[in-house]
Amino acid sequence: MANPTLFQLATTTVGSGGVSSVTFSAIPQVYTDLKILISAKSDYASAHMNMTVAYNSITSGYSYINLNGDGSSASSGSNIVGTSHYYIGEMTGTSGTANSFTNGEIYIPNYTSANYKSASVDMVNESNNAVAYAYASLDAALVSNTASITSITIAPGAGNFVQYSTFTLYGVRNY
Amino acid sequence: MAVQFTYVPIATQTLGSATASVTFSSIPSTYQDLVLVCNGIRSAAAVTAVQLNGDTASNYSQTLLSGNGSSASSSRNTSVGNGVLDYTGNTTNPSTTVAHFLNYANTNTYKTFLSRANNASDFVGAYVNLWRSTAAINSIYIYAGSGTFNAGSTFNLYGIASA
Numbered sequence: 001m002a003n004p005t006l007f008q009l010a011t012t013t014v015g016s017g018g019v020s021s022v023t024f025s026a027i028p029q030v031y032t033d034l035k036i037l038i039s040a041k042s043d044y045a046s047a048h049m050n051m052t053v054a055y056n057s058i059t060s061g062y063s064y065i066n067l068n069g070d071g072s073s074a075s076s077g078s079n080i081v082g083t084s085h086y087y088i089g090e091m092t093g094t095s096g097t098a099n100s101f102t103n104g105e106i107y108i109p110n111y112t113s114a115n116y117k118s119a120s121v122d123m124v125n126e127s128n129n130a131v132a133y134a135y136a137s138l139d140a141a142l143v144s145n146t147a148s149i150t151s152i153t154i155a156p157g158a159g160n161f162v163q164y165s166t167f168t169l170y171g172v173r174n175y
Numbered sequence: 176m177a178v179q180f181t182y183v184p185i186a187t188q189t190l191g192s193a194t195a196s197v198t199f200s201s202i203p204s205t206y207q208d209l210v211l212v213c214n215g216i217r218s219a220a221a222v223t224a225v226q227l228n229g230d231t232a233s234n235y236s237q238t239l240l241s242g243n244g245s246s247a248s249s250s251r252n253t254s255v256g257n258g259v260l261d262y263t264g265n266t267t268n269p270s271t272t273v274a275h276f277l278n279y280a281n282t283n284t285y286k287t288f289l290s291r292a293n294n295a296s297d298f299v300g301a302y303v304n305l306w307r308s309t310a311a312i313n314s315i316y317i318y319a320g321s322g323t324f325n326a327g328s329t330f331n332l333y334g335i336a337s338a
Contacts, residue, residue, distance in 0.1 A: 005183060005184050005333065032329075033212060033331075063296065064295050065242060065243065065295055065296075065297070065299045066242065066299060067242030067299045068242075068247075074242075074247035074249075075242075075246075075247055076243055076244055076245060076246055076299070077244060078243075078244030078245070080296060107271070107273055110329060113327075115216075116268055118214065118268065118271040118294070118295060119271060120271045120272075120273050120291050122291065138291065138300070139293075139299060140294055140295045140299035141293070141295050142294075142295035172212075172333075
């Protein structure tokens with residue numbers, strides 16, 4: 001039988017009081033791809049708030065294109081000028097449906113390669129409420145940097161991740 | 176209880192030189208689903224197309240939802256000779272494509288495969304493809320609609336086992 005390839009490397013569950021960011025550091029360099037599963041909610045006083053993702057100590061060279069649907073219309077946006085992180089989202093805020101968390105996945109292939117690093121991101125939330133915020137977002141992300149990814153920081157665009165938000169990092173191996 | 180591994184490598188290809196196509200053949204029928212992960216730079220603006228089991232007839236259809244950074248759109252193709260995994264008009268930065276082939280070995284159903292296509296400089300999209308065949312998928316032929324996949328491009332095929 002072939003070898004298994006999906007390994008849980010780290011997981012974080014946010015405790016009481018929330019946190020302003022989650023960082024996976026000292027990521028082993030022995031896998032092919034990385035996969036992060038997210039279940040998160042923001043304490044920001046709004047229906048929704050985006051998240052930011054940054055690698056290592058890289059502070060420039062990020063870009064992204066997104067495709068969004070909110071139940072009534074679809075839109076697309078981008079930032080290709082090189083910011084200090086890329087945005088993903090949106091997650092529910094305090095005026096969203098109680099106990100409703102946003103769920104999603106970040107997939108980063110070839111994270112140890114000497115090439116620029118691209119990523120595929122899917123995030124969704126549903127409110128079961130005709131007037132509350134619901135959202136689906138697909139993102140293509142890139143950092144124009146050849147460094148191997150050794151740490152990943154995920155943060156709310158504002159405020160904190162609330163208690164019970166979870167972040168799990170997996171390594172995917174193709175051998 | 177024996178541990179069941181559910182995400183298993185079937186085959187991997189890393190291109191040593193620019194190549195116009197990649198084929199995975201002799202795919203075992205022992206998994207529930209297949210996952211294909213592609214990463215690399217293209218030499219020309221085009222789709223990445225796919226044909227299954229060597230079928231070049233007009234047995235494929237697809238629906239696309241996409242964004243280019245300023246607007247969202249959707250389109251369809253029916254009764255065409257290939258499926259589509261992604262599109263990019265960018266020849267500088269890498270694209271990432273993650274495709275899922277659902278119930279690929281079921282000989283009672285047509286095959287649906289879903290592809291998430293990403294190039295942060297150009298395009299983000301989701302394709303839903305249908306291959307109108309009840310045959311189990313035993314080969315996947317991936318080819319550039321124009322140009323080549325650059326050297327260093329990677330193609331990894333995984334089997335997803337049910338519990």
